[in-house]
Amino acid sequence: MAVSPLHCPSPPAWLEHVLAHFDLFLLDHAAAEKKAAGMALSMLSHYPDKDQLVTAMSELAAEEMMHFREVVRLIQERKLRLTADEKDPYVNEIRSWMRQGSEAYLLDRLLTGAVIEARGAERFGLIAKELEAGVVRRFYQSLARSEARHYELFLNLAFAYFPAQSVDARWQELLAAESRCMQSLPIRAALH
Ligand SMILES: [Fe+2]
Ligand SMILES: [Fe+2]
Numbered sequence: 001m002a003v004s005p006l007h008c009p010s011p012p013a014w015l016e017h018v019l020a021h022f023d024l025f026l027l028d029h030a031a032a033e034k035k036a037a038g039m040a041l042s043m044l045s046h047y048p049d050k051d052q053l054v055t056a057m058s059e060l061a062a063e064e065m066m067h068f069r070e071v072v073r074l075i076q077e078r079k080l081r082l083t084a085d086e087k088d089p090y091v092n093e094i095r096s097w098m099r100q101g102s103e104a105y106l107l108d109r110l111l112t113g114a115v116i117e118a119r120g121a122e123r124f125g126l127i128a129k130e131l132e133a134g135v136v137r138r139f140y141q142s143l144a145r146s147e148a149r150h151y152e153l154f155l156n157l158a159f160a161y162f163p164a165q166s167v168d169a170r171w172q173e174l175l176a177a178e179s180r181c182m183q184s185l186p187i188r189a190a191l192h
């Protein structure tokens with residue numbers, strides 16, 4: 001799996017809280033997968049002229065919807081039901097950092113996508129480590145690998161469309177900001 005680029009790890013209190021309220025966590029997790037698919041679709045609609053991006057985002061949307069389907073399966077097995085989407089303060093905060101201007105906006109969309117995926121990969125990996133051996137643990141292990149691939153996918157797209165120097169500089173800024181944001185938000189039984 002790709003080495004995590006994140007500047008700081010999630011607090012142990014987050015993991016404890018999620019494991020203690022795993023049913024609630026699953027409901028939020030389903031919503032997060034669905035939103036990730038929606039984000040990928042919105043990207044490819046916004047940039048129909050960028051072939052590499054369109055291909056990558058159509059595959060990503062399909063994969064995120066498969067994740068959603070799997071989480072829904074776990075939810076239904078537990079006799080739970082999906083709830084209406086709630087705001088995700090972490091994602092909203094990170095999305096608010098996107099700069100205007102078509103070039104800066106595309107770069108920021110790709111890099112914020114990458115950082116959100118990297119945090120997802122880290123957190124699914126943490127959950128997988130704590131779950132007892134079985135289907136659910138294997139599912140979270142495979143999700144950690146997928147989200148790490150997605151982080152690389154977004155980062156590679158950034159390098160495909162922009163000079164390495166500008167990608168590197170903005171990537172470091174966003175990673176630093178993400179760590180501050182992640183640490184400042186209250187802990188919830190949620191992916192973020
Ligand atoms: Fe996913
Ligand atoms: Fe993802």
